[in-house]
Amino acid sequence: MAKQLTPQETMRIDLNPPKEGWMDIPVKIKEGIYSYATKPEKVEDVGMPNPHKWAVTDEDWGLPENWKEVFLEGFRERLEKHRSFKIFMDICVRCGACADKCHFFLGSGDPKNMPVVRAELLRSIYRGELTTAGRILGRLAGGRKLTRQVLKEIWYYMFQCTECRRCSLFCPYGIDTAEVTIIGRELLNLFGLNINWIQEPVSNCYKFGNHLGLQPHTFKQNIEFMLMDIEEFVGIKIEPTFNRKGAEILFITPSGDVFAEPGIYTLMGYLMLFEHIGLDYTWSTYASEGGNFGFFTSLEMAQRLNAKMYHEAKRLGVKWILGGECGHMWRVVHQYMNTFNEPVDSLEEPVSPITGTKFENAKSLKMVHISEFTADLIKHGKLKLEPSRNDHLKVTFHDSCNPSRAMGLLDEPRYVLKNVCNNFYEMPENTIREQTFCCGSGSGLNAGENMELRMRGGLPRANAVKYVSEKHGVNVLANVCAIDRATLSASMEYWCPDVAVAGVSELVANALIMEGENDRSLNLRGEEIPGRGTQDEEAQEDV
Amino acid sequence: MDIIISLGAVLAIIVVALVGAQATGLQYLLGIIIPYAAFAVFLVGFVKRVLDWARSPVPFRIPTTAGQEVSLPWIKSAKLDNPSTTSGVIARMALEIFAFRSLFRNTKAEWRSGFLIQGPAKWLWLGALLFHYGFLVTAVRHLRLFVDPIPAWINGIDMIDGMLQIGAPPVYISDLLLIGGLAILLVRRLALPKVRYISLPADYFPLFLILAIGITGLLMRFFFRVDIVGVKTLVVGLASFRPTLPDGIGAMFFIHVLLVCTLLAYFPFSKLMHMGGVFLSPTRNLANTNRMKRHINPWWKPPKFHPYEEYEDEFRELMKEAGIPVERE
Numbered sequence: 001m002a003k004q005l006t007p008q009e010t011m012r013i014d015l016n017p018p019k020e021g022w023m024d025i026p027v028k029i030k031e032g033i034y035s036y037a038t039k040p041e042k043v044e045d046v047g048m049p050n051p052h053k054w055a056v057t058d059e060d061w062g063l064p065e066n067w068k069e070v071f072l073e074g075f076r077e078r079l080e081k082h083r084s085f086k087i088f089m090d091i092c093v094r095c096g097a098c099a100d101k102c103h104f105f106l107g108s109g110d111p112k113n114m115p116v117v118r119a120e121l122l123r124s125i126y127r128g129e130l131t132t133a134g135r136i137l138g139r140l141a142g143g144r145k146l147t148r149q150v151l152k153e154i155w156y157y158m159f160q161c162t163e164c165r166r167c168s169l170f171c172p173y174g175i176d177t178a179e180v181t182i183i184g185r186e187l188l189n190l191f192g193l194n195i196n197w198i199q200e201p202v203s204n205c206y207k208f209g210n211h212l213g214l215q216p217h218t219f220k221q222n223i224e225f226m227l228m229d230i231e232e233f234v235g236i237k238i239e240p241t242f243n244r245k246g247a248e249i250l251f252i253t254p255s256g257d258v259f260a261e262p263g264i265y266t267l268m269g270y271l272m273l274f275e276h277i278g279l280d281y282t283w284s285t286y287a288s289e290g291g292n293f294g295f296f297t298s299l300e301m302a303q304r305l306n307a308k309m310y311h312e313a314k315r316l317g318v319k320w321i322l323g324g325e326c327g328h329m330w331r332v333v334h335q336y337m338n339t340f341n342e343p344v345d346s347l348e349e350p351v352s353p354i355t356g357t358k359f360e361n362a363k364s365l366k367m368v369h370i371s372e373f374t375a376d377l378i379k380h381g382k383l384k385l386e387p388s389r390n391d392h393l394k395v396t397f398h399d400s401c402n403p404s405r406a407m408g409l410l411d412e413p414r415y416v417l418k419n420v421c422n423n424f425y426e427m428p429e430n431t432i433r434e435q436t437f438c439c440g441s442g443s444g445l446n447a448g449e450n451m452e453l454r455m456r457g458g459l460p461r462a463n464a465v466k467y468v469s470e471k472h473g474v475n476v477l478a479n480v481c482a483i484d485r486a487t488l489s490a491s492m493e494y495w496c497p498d499v500a501v502a503g504v505s506e507l508v509a510n511a512l513i514m515e516g517e518n519d520r521s522l523n524l525r526g527e528e529i530p531g532r533g534t535q536d537e538e539a540q541e542d543v
Numbered sequence: 544m545d546i547i548i549s550l551g552a553v554l555a556i557i558v559v560a561l562v563g564a565q566a567t568g569l570q571y572l573l574g575i576i577i578p579y580a581a582f583a584v585f586l587v588g589f590v591k592r593v594l595d596w597a598r599s600p601v602p603f604r605i606p607t608t609a610g611q612e613v614s615l616p617w618i619k620s621a622k623l624d625n626p627s628t629t630s631g632v633i634a635r636m637a638l639e640i641f642a643f644r645s646l647f648r649n650t651k652a653e654w655r656s657g658f659l660i661q662g663p664a665k666w667l668w669l670g671a672l673l674f675h676y677g678f679l680v681t682a683v684r685h686l687r688l689f690v691d692p693i694p695a696w697i698n699g700i701d702m703i704d705g706m707l708q709i710g711a712p713p714v715y716i717s718d719l720l721l722i723g724g725l726a727i728l729l730v731r732r733l734a735l736p737k738v739r740y741i742s743l744p745a746d747y748f749p750l751f752l753i754l755a756i757g758i759t760g761l762l763m764r765f766f767f768r769v770d771i772v773g774v775k776t777l778v779v780g781l782a783s784f785r786p787t788l789p790d791g792i793g794a795m796f797f798i799h800v801l802l803v804c805t806l807l808a809y810f811p812f813s814k815l816m817h818m819g820g821v822f823l824s825p826t827r828n829l830a831n832t833n834r835m836k837r838h839i840n841p842w843w844k845p846p847k848f849h850p851y852e853e854y855e856d857e858f859r860e861l862m863k864e865a866g867i868p869v870e871r872e
C-alpha cells in the first residue's frame with residue numbers, strides 16, 4: 001500500500017456523501033487506488049487500438065486527435081448492439097437501492113463508488129452528448145459534456161468496479177452496473193487505456209495459452225512439481241497426461257492455480273481426485289487458461305481468448321470439458337461461451353463416466369463445473385472420504401460473485417464441503433449466496449499497486465469472515481475461485497490474519513482416502529495435521 | 544437548487560393554467576388542444592421509445608441469478624429467483640412488476656462498532672408500492688369520466704376504493720396511497736443524504752408534478768368544487784372525438800388537466816419510462832438456460848484467435864523436449 005494504512009485507519013469510513021454534487025467535484029486520482037497503465041507492446045500483441053506509452057499520473061494520456069468522436073461513436077454503436085446498455089442508460093430512477101450495496105463504496109465511502117453514480121458517470125455523458133434534451137438543457141437534464149477530465153474520471157471509476165453484479169440484485173429494474181462497466185471499459189480500450197495488470201495477461205493468454213505466459217514445457221513442469229509434493233505428502237505417484245488425443249475429458253482451470261500458493265493446493269486436489277476415480281482426462285498446454293482477462297477488456301477480446309477451449313477440445317477429440325474452480329471463468333463459460341462460439345459437433349452431452357449421471361444443465365455447452373461433478377460423485381458414494389482429517393479446520397464458504405450471480409452455483413460447493421469437513425459455518429445471510437460480497441479485487445483489479453483499493457473493497461467480505469471467526473472460531477475461508485485464492489489471502493492477512501484461504505478441491509483431497517497412501521499425517525501443504533501422526537503423542541499427553 | 548427549479552417548474556405550470564382558465568379562448572387550448580396533443584405525444588413517444596429499445600438486440604443471455612441454478616436432479620433449484628423455464632421467468636417478472644421483489648430485498652448498510660450491519664430497509668419498497676398502486680387505481684377510477692354510461696366494473700372499483708366512507712364526498716383509499724407513497728418517496732429523497740446526493744432535477748420534477756396533480760385533484764373534490772357535469776361533458780367529448788367546451792367548469796380543473804398533460808408529454812422522455820423498460824430488462828427477463836440452449840447473437844463474428852497450429856509451430860521443439868505430443872514432428 002502506498003502509505004500503508006493500518007486496518008484501524010482504513011476502517012475510518014464515512015458513508016455520508018458530501019454536500020456538493022458529484023458533478024461539481026473534479027476527479028482526484030489517488031495513489032493506492034489505481035493500477036498502472038498498460039504497456040503499449042501488450043496492446044500491440046493482440047492488435048487492439050492506439051497502443052502508446054502513458055502513465056496514469058501524466059497530464060496528457062496520449063489520446064488521439066479525434067478521441068471525442070471515437071468515444072461518442074463507440075457509445076452509440078454499443079447502444080445499438082446491447083439492449084441492456086440502452087435500457088440501463090434510460091430507466092434508472094435514482095432510487096438509491098443499489099447505493100450501499102457495493103463493496104467499494106462500503107469500504108471507501110467514496111460516493112462515486114455508489115453503483116448508481118458509477119453508472120451516472122456514463123449516463124451523464126449519454127444525456128449531455130447523445131440526447132436532444134440533454135444537449136439543449138445540459139445540467140438541467142442531468143447531462144454534461146465529455147472532456148478529458150471527465151474521461152479520466154470515467155477511467156478511474158470503471159477500474160474501481162469488479163463487475164460483481166451485487167448492485168444488480170437489488171435494483172428494481174435489474175440495472176447491472178457491471179454491464180455498464182464492461183462497456184465503459186470497452187470504450188476506454190478504444191484508446192489503449194487499459195491497466196497493465198489486465199492487458200499483460202490478455203497478451204500472454206493470447207500468445208502462450210495462459211495469463212501467466214507459461215510456455216508449454218513450463219506449464220507441464222509446474223504441475224510435475226506438484227506431483228512431487230503429492231508423492232512426498234501423500235505417498236502416491238500420479239502421472240497425468242498433457243495434450244493427449246482421445247482422452248474422454250479435457251480439464252481446464254485457471255493458470256493461477258498452476259503457479260502460486262494457495263491455488264496450487266487446489267490443483268493438487270484436482271490431480272488426486274481424478275486419480276482417485278480413475279478419470280480418463282487430459283490437460284492442455286494450449287488451452288491452459290480457464291480464466292479470461294479478455295472479459296475485463298472487451299467482449300471481443302473475451303471471445304478471442306475463449307475460442308481456444310472449443311478449438312482444443314475439437315482437436316483432441318474429447319467428449320466434453322470439465323472446468324475447474326474459478327469465478328470469472330465461469331461467468332464467461334456459463335453466460336457467454338455458448339454464444340461466442342459455434343457448436344463443436346464432435347463434443348457429446350456430458351455424462352459422468354463414474355456415476356453415469358447426465359449433466360442435463362450443460363447439454364448444449366458441454367462443459368461441467370468441478371463442483372457439480374464432485375457433488376455428483378459424493379452423492380453416488382464414489383469417493384472414499386475421511387472428513388475427520390479436516391477436523392482441525394473450521395470452515396466457512398465464500399461465494400464468488402460470478403458463480404453466484406451469473407450462474408447460481410450455490411449448493412453444489414456447499415454439499416461438497418459439508419461432506420469433506422465436519423465443521424462448517426455460514427457467514428451472515430446478507431453476505432453469502434446471491435448476496436455475497438466480492439473479494440474486492442476481481443475483474444483484473446488484483447494488482448499490487450492498488451492495494452488500498454483492494455483492502456477497502458475486500459473489507460465487507462473480510463468483515464463477515466471476522467464475524468464468524470470471532471463467533472465460531474472459523475479459520476478457513478473456502479472458495480471456488482482462483483482469483484479468490486490469491487486475493488482473499490491478501491485481504492485475510494490484512495483484516496483477519498488467523499484465517500487461511502483454501503479451494504474446495506484442496507479440502508476434498510485432504511479427506512480423500514487414496515489407494516496406496518501413506519499415514520496422511522501431512523496435508524497437501526506439507527503441514528502436520530493436528531491429532532495425526534507424530535502429533536498424536538502430544539495430544540495424548542495433554543489428556 | 545435542483546429542488547427549487549423543479550418545484551418552480553411545477554408552480555409555473557399551475558400559474559399558466561390559472562391564467563389560461565380565465566379566458567374562453569385559452570380554455571379551449573387548455574381543455575381540448577393541449578390534452579389531445581399531450582396524449583398524442585405520450586402515445587407516440589412511449590411506443591417509439593419501446594420500439595427503440597426493442598431494436599437493440601440482446602446479444603448475450605445475462606440474467607442476474609438470485610438463487611440456486613438447475614444442476615443435479617437432487618439439488619433444489621430456485622425456480623423464481625433463478626428461473627430456467629418460461630413460466631419461471633414470467634413468475635419472476637410478475638413478482639418484480641406487481642410486488643417489487645428486488646426492492647423488497649433492500650437493506651441499509653451501516654458500520655457499527657467495527658462490523659458492517661445490513662439491516663432491513665423497507666421504506667423505499669413501501670413508498671413505491673403504495674404510490675404505484677394508488678396511482679393505478681386512481682387512473683382507472685378516472686375512466687368513469689371518459690365513458691357514458693359508466694361500466695359496472697369501474698363503478699365497482701370506485702365503490703371499493705371509496706369504502707372508507709369518511710365524509711362526503713368520500714376519501715378514496717387510492718388517494719391516501721398515492722399521496723402517502725409520494726410523501727415517503729419525497730421525504731426519502733430529501734432526507735437521506737445518499738439519495739439526495741444522487742438526485743437530479745429529473746427526480747424531483749415528476750415527484751412534485753404528481754404531487755401537484757394529486758393535490759389539485761383533492762382540492763377540486765373538497766374545496767374548489769368544479770362543475771362535475773361540465774367536466775364529464777368535456778371529457779366524454781374528448782374521448783369520443785367530439786370535443787365541446789361547457790361553460791363554468793372552474794379554474795382548478797384546468798390546473799389539474801394541464802398538470803396531467805405535462806406528465807403525459809414528459810413521460811416518454813423521462814425516467815418514468817421505467818414503466819416500459821422493466822419488462823425488457825435482460826438481467827430479469829431471461830431464463831438461466833445458458834448451458835442448455837444456445838443463445839444467438841445477431842452481430843456475431845467469428846473470433847480472431849491464435850490457433851493451435853501456430854502455437855505448435857512456435858513451441859514445437861520445446862514441446863517435444865518436454866514430452867508433450869505434437870501434431871507434426
Ligand code: SF4
Pocket residue numbers: 091092093094095096097098099115116170171172173174175
Ligand atoms: S437501484 Fe436501479 S434504479 Fe435504483 S438507483 Fe440503482 S440503478 Fe438506479
Ligand code: SF4
Pocket residue numbers: 101102103104113114115118160161162163164165166167168177178181
Ligand atoms: S458491479 Fe459490483 S463493484 Fe461494480 S458497482 Fe456494482 S456492486 Fe460495485
